[in-house]
Amino acid sequence: MNYFVATSIPYVNGEPHIGFGMEILYGDVLARAARKQGKPTIFSTGADEHGTKIAEKAESLGLKPQEFVDKISQEFRNLGTLLNISNDRFIRTTDKAHEQRAQLIWKALEKDIYKDKYTGWYDVRQEEFVPEAQADPARMKPDHPQAYQRLEEENYFFRLSKYTDQIREAIEKEQLKIVPATRRNEILSLLKEGLDDISISRPADKLAWGIPVPGDPKQVMYVWFEALMNYITVLGYPEHQDFRDYWPANVQIIGKDILRFHAAIWPAMLFSLQIPLPELLFVHGFINVDGQKMSKSLGNVISPKEIVEVYGVDAFRYFFLRHVPSYEDGDFTWKNFEAAYNNELANELGNAVQRTTAMIEKYQGGIVGEIPDAEHDTRQIQENIEICRFDRALDQIWGQVRGLNQYIDEEKPWEIAKANDMEHLREVLAYQVSCLLEIADLLEPFLPDAAAKIKGIFKEGLVTPLEGTLFPKKDVTAAPSA
RNA sequence: CGCGGGGUGGAGCAGCGGCAGCUCGCGUGGCUCAUAACCACGAGGUCGCAGGUUCGAGUCCUGCCCCCGCAACCA
Numbered sequence: 001m002n003y004f005v006a007t008s009i010p011y012v013n014g015e016p017h018i019g020f021g022m023e024i025l026y027g028d029v030l031a032r033a034a035r036k037q038g039k040p041t042i043f044s045t046g047a048d049e050h051g052t053k054i055a056e057k058a059e060s061l062g063l064k065p066q067e068f069v070d071k072i073s074q075e076f077r078n079l080g081t082l083l084n085i086s087n088d089r090f091i092r093t094t095d096k097a098h099e100q101r102a103q104l105i106w107k108a109l110e111k112d113i114y115k116d117k118y119t120g121w122y123d124v125r126q127e128e129f130v131p132e133a134q135a136d137p138a139r140m141k142p143d144h145p146q147a148y149q150r151l152e153e154e155n156y157f158f159r160l161s162k163y164t165d166q167i168r169e170a171i172e173k174e175q176l177k178i179v180p181a182t183r184r185n186e187i188l189s190l191l192k193e194g195l196d197d198i199s200i201s202r203p204a205d206k207l208a209w210g211i212p213v214p215g216d217p218k219q220v221m222y223v224w225f226e227a228l229m230n231y232i233t234v235l236g237y238p239e240h241q242d243f244r245d246y247w248p249a250n251v252q253i254i255g256k257d258i259l260r261f262h263a264a265i266w267p268a269m270l271f272s273l274q275i276p277l278p279e280l281l282f283v284h285g286f287i288n289v290d291g292q293k294m295s296k297s298l299g300n301v302i303s304p305k306e307i308v309e310v311y312g313v314d315a316f317r318y319f320f321l322r323h324v325p326s327y328e329d330g331d332f333t334w335k336n337f338e339a340a341y342n343n344e345l346a347n348e349l350g351n352a353v354q355r356t357t358a359m360i361e362k363y364q365g366g367i368v369g370e371i372p373d374a375e376h377d378t379r380q381i382q383e384n385i386e387i388c389r390f391d392r393a394l395d396q397i398w399g400q401v402r403g404l405n406q407y408i409d410e411e412k413p414w415e416i417a418k419a420n421d422m423e424h425l426r427e428v429l430a431y432q433v434s435c436l437l438e439i440a441d442l443l444e445p446f447l448p449d450a451a452a453k454i455k456g457i458f459k460e461g462l463v464t465p466l467e468g469t470l471f472p473k474k475d476v477t478a479a480p481s482a
Numbered sequence: 483c484g485c486g487g488g489g490u491g492g493a494g495c496a497g498c499g500g501c502a503g504c505u506c507g508c509g510u511g512g513c514u515c516a517u518a519a520c521c522a523c524g525a526g527g528u529c530g531c532a533g534g535u536u537c538g539a540g541u542c543c544u545g546c547c548c549c550c551g552c553a554a555c556c557a
Binding site for chain 1: 504550
């Protein structure tokens with residue numbers, strides 16, 4: 001009955017951008033949909049704040065690590081506000097509670113932790129040890145800009161290898177469901193090759209910015225290992241009631257680049273802790289701009305803010321939820337964004353609201369009368385939300401919008417009005433309102449503001465027109481050109 | 483044989499064994515309640531190529547060709 005959805009926590013060594021905006025948007029839709037069904041819901045997101053890269057970045061800016069992450073974390077929170085995200089929690093891995101609980105978790109995992117000497121390449125940027133076989137020879141040379149570090153150190157290791165079969169079985173039997181299927185296949189083929197034990201700590205003298213290993217102050221936890229724990233520390237693992245009430249997560253949302261951590265390492269940790277796996281792992285893709293990867297050097301980085309300022313938050317939500325394929329990479333172009341806004345939001349939905357309210361005001365003095373119950377079958381839409389196919393769910397909702405416009409053209413209420421058949425007219429217009437209210441209801445998780453506005457217009461059987469229009473049509477030149 | 487994603491009307495995509503479909507764009511017509519919005523109809527595809535399986539293949543199998551990621555910020 002209870003519902004828990006968590007996004008990954010982004011590494012806050014730089015400004016938030018559109019990709020993470022999309023991820024919290026996905027979480028928001030799921031959380032709003034669950035709450036709407038009356039489920040007690042916790043929706044968490046947060047920030048991953050430890051590690052070498054952050055320490056280095058902070059230093060380069062002349063800041064203490066904590067000052068730096070305080071600043072950047074706030075920007076991630078602001079993004080949530082900008083996008084009307086309804087998260088209940090925002091966990092930071094520098095929160096005292098997380099740090100303490102992470103140490104408890106470490107202790108609980110100790111039967112699968114051992115100390116060993118590690119010699120090999122370390123990728124500072126990825127915070128990752130690089131197996132000899134996968135290492136790029138060019139980066140082994142010290143003068144390479146992203147040169148690996150040659151490390152010989154004593155580290156703690158986690159017996160990931162021990163859990164390979166258990167994880168594979170859990171995924172095959174769908175105790176842990178992974179969507180889309182391509183990502184599931186990807187991880188299964190990786191598991192077939194077997195997993196190696198992983199290093200989960202670093203010497204504190206090399207890296208002070210992390211959570212100390214309990215009982216060994218000379219070591220701090222490897223940032224990834226500790227960050228994964230946020231999904232349960234946020235619920236107060238081990239002792240808090242929320243943990244008992246809300247774990248396992250119904251959905252965890254991640255980007256395709258961190259699949260291995262969430263579909264292999266994280267399940268192994270949970271097995272070791274003897275607590276259940278999340279039910280569904282939703283793996284989304286990336287957003288390109290004009291068909292190219294977003295990058296500062298190409299100068300094509302789009303900031304969520306500039307979109308929201310011109311078109312409004314619901315337009316942002318709409319585009320990224322419907323026109324970025326939920327199971328694949330997507331493409332943002334101003335041209336497509338404008339087309340979606342004008343054709344779909346302004347012309348189809350906005351105008352359907354407009355023509356309905358105008359006729360009720362003109363012919364019936366703004367009185368709707370009795371509104372019939374909605375009658376469409378919305379099961380498919382609900383099912384698509386459950387499996388995170390938000391793009392399809394919106395396609396289906398738009399099928400209803402289109403259907404309403406067709407209905408209006410078939411019934412021709414303006415002719416009924418001329419014929420003075422007021423009873424029939426009232427029925428037709430009330431039906432239109434019924435359709436719009438149903439659409440608004442379906443849209444609530446996706447476009448909360450627009451849904452509330454539509455509901456507000458027809459409240460109590462009277463038309464209360466909006467100031468202005470729902471989605472004012474934009475001149476194409478209004479937007480920054482790409 | 484590095485890994486992964488993809489090639490379907492002008493653009494973007496769906497379909498994954500049974501008469502090629504959707505949205506946009508384009509053309510024509512209708513309508514006038516509406517944000518010059520809405521509705522209908524139409525043009526436009528030998529579904530990357532070549533074999534194979536099948537009564538029947540975008541859809542399954544085999545081989546090949548082409549495109550995009552796998553460097554950085556970063557999901």
